[in-house]
Amino acid sequence: MSAPEETHRLEAERxxxxxxxxxxxxxxxxxxxxxxxxxxxxxxxxSGLAPGAEGPASFRVAGRLRSIRExxxxxxxxxxxxxxxxxxxxxxxxxxxAYAQALSELDPGDIVGAEGRPTVTRRGEPSLRVSGIExxxxxxxxxxxxHFGLRDPEARLRQRYVELLASPESxxxxxxxxxxxxxxxxxxxxxxxxxxxxxxxxxxAGGAAAAPFTTHSRYLDAELQLRISLELPLKRLxxxxxxxxxxxxxxxxxxxxxxTHSPEYTMLEAYWAYADxxxxxxxxxxxxxxxxxxxxxxxPELPAAREAPALFRPPFAAVDFGQELESRMGRTGILxxxxxxxxxxxxxxxxxxxxGSPAGVFLDKLFEHYVSPTLDxxxxxxxxxxxxxxxxxxxxxxxxxxxxxxxxxxxLELANAYTELNDPLEQDRRFRRQMEARAExxxxxxxxxxxxxxxxxxxxxxxxxxxxxxxxLLLGVSSIKDILLFPQTxxxxxxx
RNA sequence: GGGCCCGUAGCUCAGCCCGGUAGAGCAGGCGGCUCUUAACCGCAAGAUCAGGGGUUCGAAUCCCCUCGGGCCCGCCA
Numbered sequence: 001m002s003a004p005e006e007t008h009r010l011e012a013e014r015x016x017x018x019x020x021x022x023x024x025x026x027x028x029x030x031x032x033x034x035x036x037x038x039x040x041x042x043x044x045x046x047s048g049l050a051p052g053a054e055g056p057a058s059f060r061v062a063g064r065l066r067s068i069r070e071x072x073x074x075x076x077x078x079x080x081x082x083x084x085x086x087x088x089x090x091x092x093x094x095x096x097x098a099y100a101q102a103l104s105e106l107d108p109g110d111i112v113g114a115e116g117r118p119t120v121t122r123r124g125e126p127s128l129r130v131s132g133i134e135x136x137x138x139x140x141x142x143x144x145x146x147h148f149g150l151r152d153p154e155a156r157l158r159q160r161y162v163e164l165l166a167s168p169e170s171x172x173x174x175x176x177x178x179x180x181x182x183x184x185x186x187x188x189x190x191x192x193x194x195x196x197x198x199x200x201x202x203x204x205a206g207g208a209a210a211a212p213f214t215t216h217s218r219y220l221d222a223e224l225q226l227r228i229s230l231e232l233p234l235k236r237l238x239x240x241x242x243x244x245x246x247x248x249x250x251x252x253x254x255x256x257x258x259x260t261h262s263p264e265y266t267m268l269e270a271y272w273a274y275a276d277x278x279x280x281x282x283x284x285x286x287x288x289x290x291x292x293x294x295x296x297x298x299x300p301e302l303p304a305a306r307e308a309p310a311l312f313r314p315p316f317a318a319v320d321f322g323q324e325l326e327s328r329m330g331r332t333g334i335l336x337x338x339x340x341x342x343x344x345x346x347x348x349x350x351x352x353x354x355x356g357s358p359a360g361v362f363l364d365k366l367f368e369h370y371v372s373p374t375l376d377x378x379x380x381x382x383x384x385x386x387x388x389x390x391x392x393x394x395x396x397x398x399x400x401x402x403x404x405x406x407x408x409x410x411x412l413e414l415a416n417a418y419t420e421l422n423d424p425l426e427q428d429r430r431f432r433r434q435m436e437a438r439a440e441x442x443x444x445x446x447x448x449x450x451x452x453x454x455x456x457x458x459x460x461x462x463x464x465x466x467x468x469x470x471x472x473l474l475l476g477v478s479s480i481k482d483i484l485l486f487p488q489t490x491x492x493x494x495x496x
Numbered sequence: 497g498g499g500c501c502c503g504u505a506g507c508u509c510a511g512c513c514c515g516g517u518a519g520a521g522c523a524g525g526c527g528g529c530u531c532u533u534a535a536c537c538g539c540a541a542g543a544u545c546a547g548g549g550g551u552u553c554g555a556a557u558c559c560c561c562u563c564g565g566g567c568c569c570g571c572c573a
Contacts, residue, residue: 009542010506010524051531071536072529091530108523122531145507145522147534154503154565166507209573255572256497352570361573388573490564 011140017105018138024101028138033113035060040083045118046126054129055118061086061128062113062136064165065106067146075103076127079114080168087127088114095130102133108146109139109165157481157489176299177471177483183294184268184467185248187287193244193270198233200226200250206446207231209434211254213263226252230269231462232449235420238273238460239452246270248467257488259479260412264488266467273458277403277419280461281318281380284407284415288312288378288470295474304476311377316407318380321367328370335363335385335400342366360387378409390430392418412473417463424453 021028042059049055063081073092078085092099106112116130144150149166156163163170188195203222205212207229215224230247237245248268255263272280292308299305322335337345342362346353351365363385371381383401386394392402403419421427428450435445471483481487 008506013524067523067533067535069532069535070529071532074530074532076532076535078533087533089531093530121533123533125531125533127531142506142523145509145534147522148508151508152503152565155507157565211572253572258572259567261572350569353573357573364573390573 010142014107014138014140014142017107018140021105021135021138026135028135030134030136033060033062033134033136036062036113038083039063039079039081039086042118042128043084043086043126046120049118049120051120051122051124053119058115058117058131059128060113060115063111064143065108065110065112066143067108068103068106070103073099075099077106077112077114079112084168087121087125088116088130088133089119089121089127090130090133095132098132105135106133107139107142109141109143110135111137111139154489157487160485172299172301173475173477173483174485176295176302176305176475179298180291180295180471180474181248181266181467183291184287184465187290188246188248188268188270191244191283191286193246193272194242196234196237196242196245196247197249198227198230198237198247202227204446205229206449208253213252213254228253229464230267231464232446234269234271235457235460235462236449236452238271239455239457243273243458244270257481259481260469260472262468262480262484262487265480265484268465268467269462271420271460271462273460275461276459277405277417277461280417280463281405284417284463284465285314285316287465288316288407288414289314291470292474299475302475305474308474311409316378316380317375318382318405321381321384322401324371324381325363325367328374329366334366358387360385360389364388372408372413373411375408376410378407378414380405380407389418390434391421393421409473412469413466414470414473415463415465417461420457420460420462422453422457422459424450427453 018028037059039061042061045055045057045059061079061081063079063085066078066080066085068078069076075090077088077090079088080086090099090102095102112133113136114128114130114133116128116132119127119129121127144162144166150156150159150163164174185195201215201217201224203224205225205228207227208231210228212225212228215226216222217224228251230249230251234245234247246269249266250264251267252264255261257263270280270283272283289309289312292312295302295305296307296309326332326334334342334345337359339359339362342359343353343355343357346362346365346369349366349369351362351369353361353365367381375381382405383395383398384392384404384406386400386402389402389404392404395401395403405415405417406413407415421430431445431447431450468480468483472478472480475483477483
């Protein structure tokens with residue numbers, strides 16, 4: 001992992017080659033490689049050529065050397081760039097002294113530039129018949145094993161760049177993640193939502209019940225917190241007159257890492273004035289349908305992506321929170337049970353929850369145990385009990401319920417939306433109740449948010465989407481670490 | 497936080513049960529080979545067996561502790 005004191009024997013070989021390059025007056029880390037095209041273009045120029053024939057135009061390609069197969073007076077090198085790989089065909093007869101020089105100086109893992117004309121070998125492999133090749137960056141560390149790649153799960157996380165350079169499949173997965181996020185952004189834009197960039201450092205992190213990270217401002221000489229949600233600043237923007245806003249960014253929660261949770265993760269939150277949670281349901285359904293179609297088109301080699309359009313074909317299923325819970329548990333009247341009976345039920349379902357928790361906590365546990373694992377297709381769960389959801393507006397017709405939906409699929413929560421509370425007096429009461437329930441955790445009150453509501457926030461709906469989980473589902477990945485480029489790892493002890 | 501599992505050459509892995517001088521493939525070195533594509537053939541080299549302690553005549557192997565990682569459970573409304 002960490003560099004040994006003395007130079008490793010394999011690195012010494014490579015350093016010696018580097019010095020040989022310098023000794024003959026060449027630069028092992030040159031500044032550029034002019035006229036470079038993607039290897040895919042050279043490959044295309046090979047199509048239609050008969051084996052042994054050579055195309056007229058010369059191409060300059062650059063990338064990483066993956067393997068070298070020497071045959072005495074000829075050699076085959078595989079070059080990989082962002083567009084794929086291309087075989088380089090080197091012949092001593094054609095290259096003269098440069099042939100032996102190249103083979104004595106180059107190693108797998110090096111970044112090289114090559115020039116030559118397209119050809120097809122007798123075995124039918126599109127190739128570049130090289131007329132010149134130069135080192136663009138010497139690799140001192142050897143790359144992972146060429147066939148099996150980097151398997152060590154710890155190294156894959158700690159040195160993601162090594163996994164990426166060894167694995168086109170891994171690069172492809174992160175490309176897919178990027179495409180999903182871009183498509184979500186394009187969708188929100190097309191729906192007329194303004195992208196906002198709100199503050200990450202706050203005096204009080206709010207909008208969710210989670211432990212924040214804290215830090216310190218030297219300038220203010222005050223403690224600051226990293227945001228745990230995007231909700232409160234975005235709603236302030238509704239007060240300010242923006243009618244459709246969204247933000248896509250990281251939030252930070254001071255919690256463990258596991259296969260579906262990361263302390264630092266990506267949220268998409270959107271707030272929409274003069275609309276309610278039924279409107280939002282439509283929006284979320286359209287968004288997932290669109291993103292699913294996009295990944296299927298762009299990443300057909302991934303089975304989960306290919307199946308996504310069928311999985312996310314509207315309309316999605318919808319169930320009532322209470323009805324679904326009761327039918328899965330095979331009994332009625334659950335929502336009306338007293339707290340101690342709910343606690344007993346939750347305990348017998350395997351949950352370990354503190355005694356003094358409100359009824360909603362136990363109802364959530366029961367829902368997670370009896371319902372969410374059974375939802376194999378995207379399903380809107382509607383109208384949660386008020387006790388589970390302190391921040392949503394009460395339901396206009398169902399007593400004891402709020403106007404909320406969660407979108408679930410395969411035990412992953414893909415969206416959580418409310419008709420938003422905009423009554424400043426009610427908001428203030430709920431904040432204070434939340435404070436009392438959590439006194440020991442020093443959840444501070446964002447009194448300025450209440451102040452904002454006192455200026456009047458239009459009726460609105462809002463949604464939060466856990467982008468990482470959406471990516472997991474769309475790509476068929478079971479661990480969040482596989483779709484985070486740099487997941488958190490415990491710092492290694494420094495040697496010595 | 498609890499349980500189970502893993503850590504051996506730069507990389508991928510054997511060896512561990514049942515203790516007896518640490519093995520292979522890839523990569524690298526040297527030699528051979530002008531159509532290979534996990535190229536091939538020969539030779540030589542490459543190890544703090546995660547770290548520490550213990551048991552033993554003898555420990556990669558058995559025991560204990562520590563570090564790092566994986567999976568499951570719990571927590572994270």
